[in-house]
Amino acid sequence: MRGRRCVIVFAILTVALAYLLYEPFPSAIEQPWPARAYIVIVETTIKIGRYGELLGLGSWGKLCRETQDFLARHFLAPSVPDSITVTDAVFDGVGVRIYRPSTAKNELNGAVVYLHGGGWVWGSINLYEGLTTALATRIGMPVVSVDYRLSPEFTYPIPLDDCEAAVTYFITHAEQYGVDPKRIVVAGDSAGGNLAAAVSLRLNSRKFPIPPIAQVLIYPALQMLELKFSAHLQNTIFIKMPVLCIHVLAYLGVGEDLLPAMLANNHTTAATKAEYASVFDVSILPDKYQSSEYRKPVHEGTPEAVRRVQDKVLDPFVSPLVASDELIRGLPSAYILTAGLDALRDDGYFYAHKLRKQGVDVEHVDYPEGYHPFLMQIDGPFTNRLADRTLDNIAKYVQQKVKSG
Numbered sequence: 526m527r528g529r530r531c532v533i534v535f536a537i538l539t540v541a542l543a544y545l546l547y548e549p550f551p552s553a554i555e556q557p558w559p560a561r562a563y564i565v566i567v568e569t570t571i572k573i574g575r576y577g578e579l580l581g582l583g584s585w586g587k588l589c590r591e592t593q594d595f596l597a598r599h600f601l602a603p604s605v606p607d608s609i610t611v612t613d614a615v616f617d618g619v620g621v622r623i624y625r626p627s628t629a630k631n632e633l634n635g636a637v638v639y640l641h642g643g644g645w646v647w648g649s650i651n652l653y654e655g656l657t658t659a660l661a662t663r664i665g666m667p668v669v670s671v672d673y674r675l676s677p678e679f680t681y682p683i684p685l686d687d688c689e690a691a692v693t694y695f696i697t698h699a700e701q702y703g704v705d706p707k708r709i710v711v712a713g714d715s716a717g718g719n720l721a722a723a724v725s726l727r728l729n730s731r732k733f734p735i736p737p738i739a740q741v742l743i744y745p746a747l748q749m750l751e752l753k754f755s756a757h758l759q760n761t762i763f764i765k766m767p768v769l770c771i772h773v774l775a776y777l778g779v780g781e782d783l784l785p786a787m788l789a790n791n792h793t794t795a796a797t798k799a800e801y802a803s804v805f806d807v808s809i810l811p812d813k814y815q816s817s818e819y820r821k822p823v824h825e826g827t828p829e830a831v832r833r834v835q836d837k838v839l840d841p842f843v844s845p846l847v848a849s850d851e852l853i854r855g856l857p858s859a860y861i862l863t864a865g866l867d868a869l870r871d872d873g874y875f876y877a878h879k880l881r882k883q884g885v886d887v888e889h890v891d892y893p894e895g896y897h898p899f900l901m902q903i904d905g906p907f908t909n910r911l912a913d914r915t916l917d918n919i920a921k922y923v924q925q926k927v928k929s930g
Contacts, residue, residue: 718745864895
């Protein structure tokens with residue numbers, strides 16, 4: 526029986542791979558084949574999880590994580606260079622991995638706490654080892670990669686609680702690691718960018734005495750209220766909307782029976798959408814990112830979806846874009862990276878605008894040819910030049926902020 530199941534799964538994945546390999550691709554991408562190969566890996570991992578769950582092999586989140594960890598160990602993640610010392614530790618009950626370059630610039634005494642992406646469901650410190658190693662090497666400072674718990678087994682706020690606990694522990698014990706607690710940057714990509722922004726908001730809300738000196742948000746997911754912006758409509762290859770919504774529902778601990786309502790943008794009321802219309806001001810988007818398909822949201826909302834989802838997506842620590850002005854004021858400086866071919870692109874534009882209006886120092890960099898999650902291709906078999914240039918720019922920003930601290 527198990528062998529038959531494996532044959533079925535293999536057949537399904539073969540068809541899926543053939544489809545993905547020949548799917549039309551944006552011409553703006555500088556190196557299409559590394560991008561195409563990576564999306565095949567991501568989509569295949571998700572399909573293994575989804576079909577495996579249907580076949581009774583385990584939960585889809587667990588199967589995705591097992592698949593990506595296998596790929597990370599054997600194919601994707603490069604070996605850590607001798608110039609990096611790797612140490613596993615536990616910060617306030619949360620597992621972390623510390624990458625310390627031998628070339629650490631003692632005069633900086635800073636560090637980065639990195640929160641990996643993966644839609645709050647998968648991703649791991651193993652999968653991200655290539656990126657965190659490269660970041661540590663380029664900034665010449667330690668990078669702490671956080672192994673926070675994942676959905677659907679651990680829903681909001683547990684992943685965020687883990688990230689906040691790790692960040693605050695490191696800040697309060699930084700000197701034990703040769704780091705100045707006032708020179709710590711919190712960073713993350715995708716779902717990790719959401720968590721980095723939410724940690725910064727949480728610390729600001731409770732007036733934490735030593736906040737991070739900066740937050741680096743790499744193609745972050747910053748709201749779950751409105752899912753029909755230009756970016757959602759234009760960019761459907763690298764993040765397909767059903768996949769995005771399934772991950773959001775898993776993080777929120779809400780059943781997938783609400784997927785049709787969320788895809789139709791009916792998980793919030795028209796009154797709620799109107800209340801936050803000024804936050805989602807599409808006029809601030811560059812002309813090239815305006816979409817003729819976009820229509821101002823007026824959907825009334827499906828009652829059951831509104832009842833179970835609306836309050837959750839209006840939580841500012843779930844959707845930082847809906848945070849009050851009071852909560853935004855006093856936040857650390859922000860580096861916000863957006864990618865032109867990313868379904869999450871507009872979130873970054875809106876958040877940069879919102880932070881600036883409240884006096885927060887913001888550096889917003891958009892890569893028109895970028896996609897989700899191109900920075901993961903900084904090393905390994907699918908390396909691309911855009912990731913290399915981008916990480917250099919992030920490293921320069923981190924060094925600049927740490928020096929000024």
